[in-house]
Amino acid sequence: MNRRLAQDSPAARPAAPAADRRAVVALGANLGDRAETIAAAIDELDRLPLTRLVRAAEPIETVALTLDGPDAAAPAYLNTVAIVETRLAPSVLLTYLHAIEQRHGRAPRSPEQPRWQDRPLDLDLIVHGDVVSDAPELTLPHPRAAERDFVLGPWLAVDPDAELPGRGRVDALLAALRTDAEAAP
C-alpha cells in the first residue's frame, strides 16, 4: 500500500479532520431493474457519512464489454458516473461501495469467480482527489478507466474539464478512444 493510502487508513488517521476530496464513482448495471438500481445507488452515495453527491450523469445504455470484446447478445448495461465530495478515506469509501453493491444483490467477490460477469450493480472508484495507488485492492486512478467510453462519456457530461490524473483530459481520452474505434476493422 502506498503512503497516501496508508495515511488514510483508520488506524493511522491524523487528529485533524480530513479535507473534502472530490471522488468519481462509476456505476454499471446489466441485470434486474437497472434504472431503479442505479437511481437507488446514487441516492445511497449521497447518504454516506461525510459524503455529498455533487452531480450524477444521465445513465446511458451501453453494449456489454466482455473478456472477448463487446457482446451485443449479452444483457446491455446502464452506465453512469457520480461525482461526490467526501471526507472518507479511499479504502473506507470502497468498503461502502461494496456494501451498496451487495444490498442490490451483487454476490460477494471470490477469487474463483470469472471477471466481468453480468451483475445487478457494479461500483468502481475512478479517482479520489489526486490519490495515486498501485495496491491491487484499490488501484487509483482506476486502471481501466481510460479505455472505457462507458466511464469517460458520462464523466465528461457532468464535468467538461475533467482530468484523469496521469492520463490527461477526459475529453481528449474519449476522442482518442472514438478515433480508435472508428479505425478498427
Ligand SMILES: Nc1ncnc2c1ncn2[C@@H]1O[C@H](COP(=O)(O)OP(=O)(O)OP(=O)(O)O)[C@@H](O)[C@H]1O
Ligand atoms: N479503483 C477501484 N475501484 C473498485 N475496485 C477496485 C479498484 N482498484 C482495485 N479494486 C479491486 O478490484 C477488485 C475487483 O473489483 P470488481 O469485482 O468490481 O471488478 P470488475 O468490475 O469485475 O472488473 P473491473 O475492475 O475491470 O471493473 C475488488 O475486490 C477491489 O478491491
Ligand SMILES: Nc1nc2c(c(=O)[nH]1)N=C(CO)CN2
Ligand atoms: N458496457 C459495459 N460493459 C462492462 C461494464 C460496464 O459497466 N459497462 N463493466 C464491466 C466490469 O466492470 C465489464 N463490462
